[in-house]
Amino acid sequence: MRMSCTALVGLVVALASMATAQTTMLAGSEWRFLELSGHSLPHGTQLVVQFGGEGKFSGHGGCNRFFGTYKVIGTNVTIGQVGVTRMSCPKPVMELETGLLSALAAARSFQRNRTELVLFDVNGDTIARLRQTDWD
Numbered sequence: 001m002r003m004s005c006t007a008l009v010g011l012v013v014a015l016a017s018m019a020t021a022q023t024t025m026l027a028g029s030e031w032r033f034l035e036l037s038g039h040s041l042p043h044g045t046q047l048v049v050q051f052g053g054e055g056k057f058s059g060h061g062g063c064n065r066f067f068g069t070y071k072v073i074g075t076n077v078t079i080g081q082v083g084v085t086r087m088s089c090p091k092p093v094m095e096l097e098t099g100l101l102s103a104l105a106a107a108r109s110f111q112r113n114r115t116e117l118v119l120f121d122v123n124g125d126t127i128a129r130l131r132q133t134d135w136d
Contacts, residue, residue: 025112026051026072031130036099038126047100048133061097063089068104076109077119103128 033047034040041047049059051070057079058067064087069080082101088094106127107119115132 025075026070026077026110026117027053029132030134031117032133033100033103033128033130035129036096036103036127041096045096047096049100049104049130059100061100062093063087063097066101066104075111077107079104079107100128 028051030048030050033045033049045062047060047062049057051057055069055071056067057070058065060066061084064085066082066084068082071078071080082104084101089097103119106121108122109120109124111118111120117130117132118126119128119130121127
């Protein structure tokens with residue numbers, strides 16, 4: 001019986017450390033959007049989001065800067081209210097930016113595979129694909 005208690009304690013410790021690793025999977029990283037709603041972004045598009053270590057994020061949507069809060073539990077993500085600057089840009093740029101902000105608002109979970117990040121909506125549908133731009 002003593003072996004099973006030790007094994008159980010080891011399993012609980014391993015699961016707890018996995019949950020902690022999942023929680024920090026986004027903190028301190030920067031990502032460039034590659035696809036929105038299944039559509040590849042035009043070459044040279046620089047839509048980025050940075051997830052800070054304090055549960056805050058910021059980024060650039062091609063025209064305006066945006067910022068807000070986020071919370072990660074496992075592979076679930078909750079994006080808080082997003083603030084955005086109010087510059088006006090050409091219609092195609094504004095449409096991409098609107099798509100990016102909509103994807104962030106709709107994100108409910110994610111999958112990270114090294115330098116690739118996929119965001120999913122409440123139905124589990126892919127809403128954005130991103131590539132990590134920082135290498136630390």
